[in-house]
Amino acid sequence: MTATASERTLRGGSWVGRSVQRREDPRLLTGSGRFLDDITLPGMLHAQFVRSTVAAGSVTALSLDAARAMRGVRGVFAARDLGLTGIIAGLDRPLTEFRPTEMPVLAQDRVRYVGEPLAIAVADDAYLVEDALELVEVEYEVGAAITSIPGALAEGAPLVHDEVPANTFLDVSMFDTEGVDQAFAEAAVVVDVQCSTGRQNALPIETRGALAYWDARDEQLIIYTCSQVPHQVRTVAARSLGLDERKIRVVVPDMGGGFGIKCVVGREEIAVAAAALRLKRPVKWIEDRRDALTASFLAREQHYDAKAAFDADGTLLALQADVLCDMGAYSCYPFTAGIEPLMASAEMPGVYQLPAYRVRGRAITSNKAPTAPYRGVSRPQYVMVIERLMERAARELGMDAVELRRRNLITVFPYTGINNITYDPGSYLESLNLCEQVLQDEGWYEYQAEAAQQGRHVGIGYSCFSERTGYGSAAFAARKMDVVPGFDISEIKMDTSGTVVVTTGTLSHGQSHETTMAQIVADKLGLDINQVKIVQGDTDRITYGFGSFASRSITIGGSAVSLAAVKLGDKLLEIAAHLLDTHIDNVRLGEGRVELVDEPGTGLDYRAIAEVAHLRAQLLPKGVEPGLAATASFDVNGDGTFSNATHGAVVELHPGTGKVEILRYYCVEDCGVAINPKVVDGQARGGIAQGIAGALFEEVTYDANGQPLVASFIDYRVPTACEIPDVGISHLETPCLFTESGAKGAGEGGTIGAPAAVLNAVNDGLRHTGVELNDTPIHPHVVAAALATATATAREDSPA
Amino acid sequence: MSEKVLIELTVNGVEHELVVEPRRTLVDALRHDLRLTGTHVGCEHGVCGACTVLVDGQPARACLMFAVQAEGREVRTVESLAEPDGTLSDLQQCFADNHGLQCGFCTPGFLMLAEGFLAEEPSPTREQVREVVSSNYCRCTGYQTIIDSISACAAQRCGGAAKEGAQ
Ligand code: FES
Ligand code: FES
Secondary structure, eight states, X not given: OHHHHHHHHOOOOSSTTXXXXXXXXXXHHTTOOOBGGGOOOTTOEEEEEEEOSSSSEEEEEEEOHHHHHXXXXXXXXXXXXXXXXXEEOOBSSOTTTBOOOEEOSSOOSEEOSTTOEEEEEEESSHHHHHHHHHTOEEEEEEOOOOOSHHHHHSTTOOOSSTXXXXXXXXXEEEEEOXXXXXXXXXXXXXXXXXXXXXXXXXXXXXXXXXXXXXXXTTTEEEEEEOOSOHHHHHXXXXXXXXXXXXXXXXXXXXXSOOTTTTSSOOHHHHHHHXXXXXXXXXXXXXXXXXXXXXXXXXXXXXXXXEEEEEXXXXXXXEEEEEEEEEEESSOOTTTOTTHHHHHHHHHTTTTBOOSOEEEEEEEEEOSSOOBOOOTTTTHHHHHHHHHHHHHHHHHHHTOOHHHHHHHHBOOSSSEEOTTSOEEOOOOHHHHHHHHHHHHHHTTHHHXXXXXXXXXXXXXXXXXXXXXXXXXXXXXXXXXXXXXXXXOEEEEEEEOTTSOEEEEOSSOOSSSOHHHHHHHHHHHHHTOOGGGEEEEOSBTTTSSOOOOSOTTOIIIIIHHHHHHHHHHHHHHHHHHHHHHTTSOGGGEEEOSSEEEESSSTTOEEEHHHHHHHHHHOGGGSOTTOOSXXXXXXXXXXXXXOEEEEEEEEEEEEEXXXXXXXXXXXXXXXXXXXXXXXXXXXXXXXXXXXXXXXXXXXXXXXXXXXXXXXXXXXXXXXXXXXXXXXXXXXEEEEOOOOSSSSSSBOOOSSHHHHHHHHHHHHHHHHHTGGGTOOOOEESOOXXXXXXXXXHHHHHHHHHSOO | OOOOEEEEXXXXXXXXXXXXXXXXXXXXXXXXXXXXXXXXXSOSSSSSOTTEEEETTEEEETTSSBGGGGXXXXXXXXXXXXXXXXXXXXXXXXXXXXXXXXXXXXXXHHHHHHHHHHHHOSSOOHHHHXXXXXTSOOSSSOSHHHHHHHHXXXXXXXXXXXXXXXX
């Protein structure tokens, strides 16, 4: 009965699709949000970490006594004092493919990167604890540091982990299909490209942090933390501390951004919890910016060696790639160090039809801070590689690069690729056409021609990509992860006022869940969004969830929320039909009420039904349980869903300074049904800014000894409003077949598309120089040198 | 370092007496001693602007000032912007209307920056707004909607007049 009843009675809906104002805003705008560092508890102490100052070697002496003796210091704990179980992230793969490693909560004898925590110090005050750190003395036997991929792979290179041969965490040749060699042999054109992307910091403005205390009344360890994955923090904390999970409650307050680096479990969170248990006092740790830049999770450092074969018409025949990712010192939990090479290997063919594919992906360990997924995960890089190959092939074939892309884009859906992934319908061709049209209509091609006449260097570049979102259990299981973060669960409860509280296992750190999830529920139940409360980020209030990453919030979490609302609606209908003494087919959900179909305008409002369900259960139909609650879980069927976009960038290259100025940036995106278009635009713009940051500005560098050269915002070039252009956006809408709302994920596309579009535009601007750039960030001195060579050559060439 | 001094701070028109170490930053005094947690900390070295407050009407980095340096001066924080009943100020409302914030962590800094700036330059060009905004970091929005929000507020305050005449 229920399924048909819900189908028949659901309203069209008036909230989804509207750019309604965010319900988060009033508190955040008035300073009434509650971020981690805003929480203060009676008796609270402050923690910081003693961190390794060398990249590789062993600790020969650690003297903590002077710090311990300082007035106001309540404890300084090293690994031996706490005896915690380390963090191990696993893949279900043979040792020949993947080497699991342990990340100890605190390093004991051996250190593997500058910033690795050795001890936690706790004092009465945040200033005092820093004084205490000054009194700690550590002696090391310094070893040789591995600081580059070639260094890690060199014959006889020292090992970062004794149990990881060749410094290779993961080595998987995921595809080697038939016909690769033949295609390369018979191709009209073979192009290759070597691309490297720099190490980046995802850089949420709020750094990481945790606050833990033992709640004697609930017999629970409470951990407040800035985490995108509270349930997984609970799991790791429970194992590490030897507690049952019910004895731990992880709560995430407002969070000032995460972008992926907060979707892995940090060792510091566990150490803070252990210190709080030891001291029987609340202990708070707020990561300072220096630690966030040097010792937190980093991202992105990859190298690609790729080549592609094309026939004379420009049709792509084969692709071969060797993917090397520098994952730093440790595997992150729960994803492991395999996440980046596996992502690249599985999805590299992207939006193009590809008949033959060979790929090898490796995760390399080094003496640098460990990495975590960062918005886009490998896709910014492999899209850059594919798009460079397209541009090169076009040049070799004397074709227009946009035309060459058109010939190769997937246009018939669903399409099952050479990578065994089935792509749901998208608008790959349409988005490219529209993006090109916009730049044409705005006159950028004429502008470029005129600029060239004046000896200026203006380039136009595109990138086409799809973004796999809504990874269900099947997709992650295919990666052979031990932890398969596919589904999500939602619970909905209606109170006697007729308003609802809905839980989601996903977690907003800026993506507006309180608004968008409420829009979904409001439509399903005929409520105003202000009658819907969304609860997230509390392991005691939420059955289970995997938090927010991989653009899973609306696709998976939103679908679970939607299904739970539908279930509750069915119950409302059943009770109302009984109370109204009519048949279930004669009722439907209306605006805050159940109405009679044959007598519109009459019915029972939710409050009346809810009062019966809770306060006068004797009136309920036989067999119906008192109360109004429903639970639903959702998992994506099949291979997930694919948002897509085309980005177009117009840049001007300035001789002398080598500055790359972005004159115009346009994005045509398709994330299916946009629950709240303004929020989608915001995700695109924010993502593009981070993509541009990776393309042109940000890089975490190390010296040969593994000392980080970036320890403050003086060294790390974060783009500001003067470097990030306004972004024009058009939306196409190809509804998703696999999610309840038809939405596809929208969180990461901006970051994925921007580096390739900018890099292609820069190369277009350099085309007369003969110099081609394939590494990001694109350093100004490289651009300046290219332009200078070109000018010099031109001068020599020109008749005297 | 444990010698403490007694200071008087006027924040949002309210006088407070505080006993602080001379090294205590203004932002810590505001957040942790006065419990005005709206002002945020993003870097503690004067670059990100998350800690921006108004000191005698001028935007200032509260992480670069010691609390003792604020004695005798008027400090305004984000908590001063809305009406006591919670009604948002025109500037705050413009941020809400233009999706000028996502996670909201940088937002108090941008609001106070804009509040100080618009008091001095009531009808700026968009480029002027962009330049001022470039003194703070936001990691979520890509800045465009922050510039939109501040420009919209300026336009409203000038009765929707065009931005001509601005220097
Ligand atoms: S916290 Fe003051 S400028 Fe960053
Ligand atoms: S809104 Fe998140 S940092 Fe600006």
